[in-house]
Amino acid sequence: MMNNSQSKFQNPTAPLDEYPDDDGQWISPNLKHLVWSLNKKYAGAILEGSSRSIKTWSSIDFIIYICSCVETNATIKIIKETYNSFKTTLYDDFNRRLPMAGLRSPFANRQDVSQFKLYGNTIHLLGADTETKFHGSACDYFWINEWLDVPQSVVDQTEMRCRKFFWGDYNPKTSDHYVYNKYGSRPDVTFLKTTFRDNPFISDSEKRKILSFEPTQHNIQQGTADDYMWNVYGLGLRSAPEGLIFQHVTWIQAFPSNIEKIYYGSDIGKTNSPSTVVRVGVDGDKLYLEKLAYGPTPSPNEYIPMVRQSVPPGSVVWSDSAEPGYISECRRAGLKVLGVHKFPGSINFGIALMKKYKIFIVDSPEFRKEQSNYKYRTINGIKLDEPIDDFNHIFDGIRYAVMSNCRG
Numbered sequence: 001m002m003n004n005s006q007s008k009f010q011n012p013t014a015p016l017d018e019y020p021d022d023d024g025q026w027i028s029p030n031l032k033h034l035v036w037s038l039n040k041k042y043a044g045a046i047l048e049g050s051s052r053s054i055k056t057w058s059s060i061d062f063i064i065y066i067c068s069c070v071e072t073n074a075t076i077k078i079i080k081e082t083y084n085s086f087k088t089t090l091y092d093d094f095n096r097r098l099p100m101a102g103l104r105s106p107f108a109n110r111q112d113v114s115q116f117k118l119y120g121n122t123i124h125l126l127g128a129d130t131e132t133k134f135h136g137s138a139c140d141y142f143w144i145n146e147w148l149d150v151p152q153s154v155v156d157q158t159e160m161r162c163r164k165f166f167w168g169d170y171n172p173k174t175s176d177h178y179v180y181n182k183y184g185s186r187p188d189v190t191f192l193k194t195t196f197r198d199n200p201f202i203s204d205s206e207k208r209k210i211l212s213f214e215p216t217q218h219n220i221q222q223g224t225a226d227d228y229m230w231n232v233y234g235l236g237l238r239s240a241p242e243g244l245i246f247q248h249v250t251w252i253q254a255f256p257s258n259i260e261k262i263y264y265g266s267d268i269g270k271t272n273s274p275s276t277v278v279r280v281g282v283d284g285d286k287l288y289l290e291k292l293a294y295g296p297t298p299s300p301n302e303y304i305p306m307v308r309q310s311v312p313p314g315s316v317v318w319s320d321s322a323e324p325g326y327i328s329e330c331r332r333a334g335l336k337v338l339g340v341h342k343f344p345g346s347i348n349f350g351i352a353l354m355k356k357y358k359i360f361i362v363d364s365p366e367f368r369k370e371q372s373n374y375k376y377r378t379i380n381g382i383k384l385d386e387p388i389d390d391f392n393h394i395f396d397g398i399r400y401a402v403m404s405n406c407r408g
Helices: 029-039 055-070 084-088 090-100 152-160 178-183 204-211 217-222 227-234 300-310 324-332 346-354 365-371 393-405
Strands: 044-049 075-080 115-118 121-127 139-144 162-170 189-194 249-252 261-267 275-283 286-295 316-319 336-339 358-362 376-379 382-387
Touching: 029 044, 029 055, 029 162, 029 189, 044 055, 044 178, 055 075, 055 090, 055 115, 055 121, 055 139, 055 162, 075 084, 075 152, 084 090, 084 121, 139 152, 152 162, 162 178, 204 227, 261 393, 275 300, 275 393, 286 300, 286 365, 286 393, 300 324, 316 324, 316 393, 324 336, 346 382, 346 393, 358 365, 365 393
Parallel strands: 044 162, 044 189, 075 121, 075 139, 139 162, 249 358, 261 316, 286 358, 316 336
Antiparallel strands: 115 121, 261 275, 275 286, 376 382
């Protein structure tokens, strides 16, 4: 077990001597901090840290603590970016951690689980991509896993209906976020930063991978050094990825109602990449952007209803001309989907057009992920004037709309 001399706390809200004594039940400073924050009657707690700093396991143990020691009939919500993201992360964490506590895991057979019981308490698993779930539904506690990928509106709606306590965790993979500004400065919300060195369970291979990012001479020679990866996932420091294409944006909660110039764009994906439908509003030197639809469309049979449900009837949608079959099927279905004119250098041309504006983005998990990862390619540390072909599905749809309507 970890004691105070072993753990390396960074700016804890509470002095170390105010935490409960280490009597063998605490697996990490994160769990200590959560229990202390709850017992001191704070509204919530923030766990910021590097990769493998045992934030998730500590949160699972905290749920076990609440259910076995504090409550008998409570409602607890766990919120992630999407419901499907539970299957690739928390399913496995629960499967490993619950049996260690002598409890049966409801995820053992990998079936879909949207809720389960623990000591008479009900735990709900909710994806932030369906925001209507959070209107009118109350809870006693909620936990936001990977908080930076969850829109502020979802957290606001949930906190308004939370009776007792909330907490969230994240890797600080961006330098600016509403969590830092709105929740990190609240006197009724506590804060703790930890790193992988606070994790007594980390494997040698996991530690070796994280340490490979450190910009030592050896790692530089091996080609594994990465300042951004080391700062965020090694040291747990707030950092913006180098080479972000749209670094300076303003996140908003709703598309303005008074915008007169509105255009629609769409990128077409199939099975392995998503199709998108976006709304673009132009108001002087301001560009307002909103994701309307995001998901795979293996054939026009899925793409046509996506477009029809996303835009007003009769609207022109500027789309990916690389998929003429999709476009022709849309036209047969009565949709005004037009292929955008592409030419050598058109990607950089469209990006340059967008950068003439101050950019305002309606918050969503998908948009957050693309904005924080869409960047210029690098070779041997040298940035090229060429975007990566990834995390661009929303931005491609925007680019098609802007190129077709905003050249003047």
